[in-house]
Amino acid sequence: MKKGNNAAVCIAQQTEKSDSIAERLKxxxxxxxxxxxxxxxxxxxxxxxxxxxxxxRLETARNRRHHRIFRLNYEQNPFFKIDGCFQPVFYRIVRNxxxxxxxxxxxxxxEITVYIEKTSGYFETNSNRLYRKLCIARGVTQKDYDSNxxxxxxxxxxxxxxxxx
Numbered sequence: 663m664k665k666g667n668n669a670a671v672c673i674a675q676q677t678e679k680s681d682s683i684a685e686r687l688k689x690x691x692x693x694x695x696x697x698x699x700x701x702x703x704x705x706x707x708x709x710x711x712x713x714x715x716x717x718x719r720l721e722t723a724r725n726r727r728h729h730r731i732f733r734l735n736y737e738q739n740p741f742f743k744i745d746g747c748f749q750p751v752f753y754r755i756v757r758n759x760x761x762x763x764x765x766x767x768x769x770x771x772x773e774i775t776v777y778i779e780k781t782s783g784y785f786e787t788n789s790n791r792l793y794r795k796l797c798i799a800r801g802v803t804q805k806d807y808d809s810n811x812x813x814x815x816x817x818x819x820x821x822x823x824x825x826x827x
Contacts, residue, residue: 684810687818694817696807699783699800707799708753708776712761712792717752717775732777732786741813742784749780755792764789791827794820 755774778785797820806813
């Protein structure tokens with residue numbers, strides 16, 4: 663068997679999986695209202711639902727490894743990276759009544775952080791629940807919506823999971 667044949671089979675299997683996933687998530691698509699990413703709206707959603715502390719540059723400097731990893735992950739992500747743009751902001755979620763559900767999934771002494779790239783909407787957090795909420799808040803563009811992009815499939819999966827919780 664030639665090398666190329668394996669690749670074609672693999673691509674066909676991935677397309678089938680993607681199509682079946684899209685079909686299973688179809689009921690959620692009608693709930694999506696496509697829009698351009700707006701950092702101010704995204705940040706407002708975060709701050710309306712949770713009390714957050716800014717992770718200062720001084721703190722970030724003490725732990726440069728996290729900043730470098732976040733930047734590397736952003737630059738390696740073909741779905742979000744915008745050439746020449748990297749405007750990160752870092753938050754720590756305050757543990758209180760509003761956020762207690764987020765902390766249930768972590769060890770007692772862990773903190774929850776959110777790293778956001780302001781231009782693209784790319785973000786990382788160590789809380790699955792928070793990831794889901796922010797993914798829904800970020801939404802997708804009209805282009806992603808019309809093309810059933812990976813971003814849309816991710817959003818629909820997060821909506822389904824959030825509904826089940």
